[in-house]
Amino acid sequence: MWQAIKNFYHRMGTPREFYRIAGYWIPIFGVCFAVLFIVGAYLGLVVAPADYQQGDSFRIIYVHVPAAWMSLFVYVVMAFAGAIGLIWRMKMAFIVMITSASIGATFTFIALATGSLWGKPTWGTWWQWEARLTSELVLLFLYIGIMVLYSAFTERKTAEKAAAILCIVGVINIPIIHYSVEWWNSLHQGSTVIREGGPAMPASMLTPLLLMALSFQFFYGWLLFIKARTQALTQEQGSSWVKQIIESKQVK
Numbered sequence: 001m002w003q004a005i006k007n008f009y010h011r012m013g014t015p016r017e018f019y020r021i022a023g024y025w026i027p028i029f030g031v032c033f034a035v036l037f038i039v040g041a042y043l044g045l046v047v048a049p050a051d052y053q054q055g056d057s058f059r060i061i062y063v064h065v066p067a068a069w070m071s072l073f074v075y076v077v078m079a080f081a082g083a084i085g086l087i088w089r090m091k092m093a094f095i096v097m098i099t100s101a102s103i104g105a106t107f108t109f110i111a112l113a114t115g116s117l118w119g120k121p122t123w124g125t126w127w128q129w130e131a132r133l134t135s136e137l138v139l140l141f142l143y144i145g146i147m148v149l150y151s152a153f154t155e156r157k158t159a160e161k162a163a164a165i166l167c168i169v170g171v172i173n174i175p176i177i178h179y180s181v182e183w184w185n186s187l188h189q190g191s192t193v194i195r196e197g198g199p200a201m202p203a204s205m206l207t208p209l210l211l212m213a214l215s216f217q218f219f220y221g222w223l224l225f226i227k228a229r230t231q232a233l234t235q236e237q238g239s240s241w242v243k244q245i246i247e248s249k250q251v252k
Contacts, residue, residue: 085164
């Protein structure tokens, strides 16, 4: 069992094998995302009852919360991939790291934008310099900084190392975002899903939220596979396996 997992891990670290395996999973992840998103959106926007305090404005959580969760998750994936790349010099680890950056930045922007839309009617302001919002904004700057730093070097290996180091250093911001509402006084509400004593939301609201969160996970995997395959082809364009793919497409 362990040997099989180890072999799969090393195969996925090879651009040629990753290209082949990702090509198989792309349509599966795409279908899973579409189905979960449609069902989750319907249950959240149509079936779920209005909140007794916020009314229908609470429904923005079905985009805001999954996007916020994904902004943290993607960064952790990037930091983990960057560490693997630095330690074992695995090509695909660096590719996963850099192709995830734009996806993570988009999730973070969506989380901030939807949070502002929710904050105006709830707090009476579009923005508040409190711990959760500020640390999430710092996360967006980290994503942008990683992409800019990677693009600043003409030598790819140097760019990969620099971006990976920034990823790893920046991961300290993740627990700050997560625990900010507990460590400091904050306008932002505390956790209502993952907390001691169980979720504070009724099942009619929680179920669509979890479905939307899962759909965002599949969307990330789907988009990552597509972008990473393209990046792998670009970096390995001189390799024989890439030439074979090009020749096979030309024949068709």
